[in-house]
Amino acid sequence: MYSIGDLSRRTQVKVPTIRYYEQMGLLAALERSEGNQRRYGRSELERLAFIRHARDLGFSIDAIRALIDLSDHKDRPCADADRIAKEQLAAVRDRIARLQRLEQELDRMASCCSGDTVGDCYVIRSLADHTLCQHEH
Amino acid sequence: MYSIGDLSRRTQVKVPTIRYYEQMGLLAALERSEGNQRRYGRSELERLAFIRHARDLGFSIDAIRALIDLSDHKDRPCADADRIAKEQLAAVRDRIARLQRLEQELDRMASCCSGDTVGDCYVIRSLADHTLCQHEH
């Protein structure tokens, strides 16, 4: 039996966050102590590790709820889990592509600045004037 | 003189967002019509374009406030603007690096799944078991 603090230490998930996940329906303490404190077993620990891992990979709470639901039904086809993972992969790739365009723009901005004062600072000028950009964003 | 709707159309910033920027102290309408509606001039239009552009590049409202403050003082050294841009560039690069690690992980996850049911689905298994990962995240 683990307390909420034990779970927190073992998974690196903060205590209020664990309670938040409970509220969101991802993880419930099956038992309470006599004094109403949450008590968790092995399977809750594992589930929290699963949640933590999925959050680290950028899955939303909703997506995680769906994945948990799937993992509770070991006999179902795993096409749904595949789809969720692929959607997440596509979203991540999209974010990377957009960030890389920003990176170029910012890099140019920060490195081209040769002025001494704000009046001829390239950073300020390029923010004011979109036509100095090389891409749309 | 532009109405808030004119500004919105010209900058592609939604009307409530313009009001939000006003609340945040980024952009104020200097005048109002007799019926209390916001009226903007050229310089507000330009400033909103500046804000929009900076937001597109991922600058926070706070950073933009600082940049606007700088651009209002054309005689000051532009080292501060440089610093803000470089910080933003570093943050973007960091996010890209982390997303790329996630991408690899998700890709492996989604492509390695050869099982038919959730019970042996690689997606579910690798979420449950961190040791299947190749990186820390």
Next chain:
DNA sequence: CCTAGTTCCTCTAGCGACTAGAGGTTCAAG
């Protein structure tokens, strides 16, 4: 000049995924 329809006003509340704090209770070690 009147009316209809659009745009505008302020104010409040909601989103996602937490985080922080108040005010009080329970647990575990010494």
Next chain:
DNA sequence: CTTGAACCTCTAGTCGCTAGAGGAACTAGG
């Protein structure tokens, strides 16, 4: 048995918007 850490619930705040209510003011056509 006492002390101090950990726990409880509840509310409110974070960021950058977005949505909606309820009402006032514009603008174009008749």
